[in-house]
Every structure is written in C-alpha cells, then in structure tokens.
Amino acid sequence: MTRMKASQFKEQCLGLLDRLQAEGIVITKRGRPVAKVIPIASSSASLIGSMQGRIRIKGDILSTGIAWDASSSRPDA
Numbered sequence: 001m002t003r004m005k006a007s008q009f010k011e012q013c014l015g016l017l018d019r020l021q022a023e024g025i026v027i028t029k030r031g032r033p034v035a036k037v038i039p040i041a042s043s044s045a046s047l048i049g050s051m052q053g054r055i056r057i058k059g060d061i062l063s064t065g066i067a068w069d070a071s072s073s074r075p076d077a
Contacts, residue, residue, distance in 0.1 A: 003028055009037075 003026045009016065016025060017037075024038035059065075 001026055003033070005029070006034070 001023045002021070006027050006029045009025070009027050020037065020039050022039060024036050026033045027035040027037065
C-alpha cells in the first residue's frame, strides 16, 4: 500500500486518482495516517458470465448423490 504526505497528495491528486490501485493510498500528516483513498468497488453485474469456459461441471450439481424416497422416511404410526 502506498503512503504519502498530504501535501504531496494535494499536488498530484488528479493523476493519482487516474492510476489508483485496488489497495489504495494512505494519506499522512506529520507521519500519522489520516485518510485512505480506495477505488469504489465495481458492481457485481460485471461478474455474471465471467467464468464461462473456465469451469467444468461434473455430475449433477443439484444432487447429493444419495437416493432418497420421501414415502419411506415416514415414521410408522
């Protein structure tokens, strides 16, 4: 994570925002951290379909693999 003085951040603010990394920038005053600038998280809509062609589904993902019959699990009355 990048740390920088507030005065340096003030001078370079717009350029830094254009190159902002995911971990962000910690702004310091007199050597003490006072703020952290981080990018806004992208919406999850961009994730839909992003793994297409990278994952293979083997078998039935909705099954436990165990045969079960609802009528056989009733307690005897």
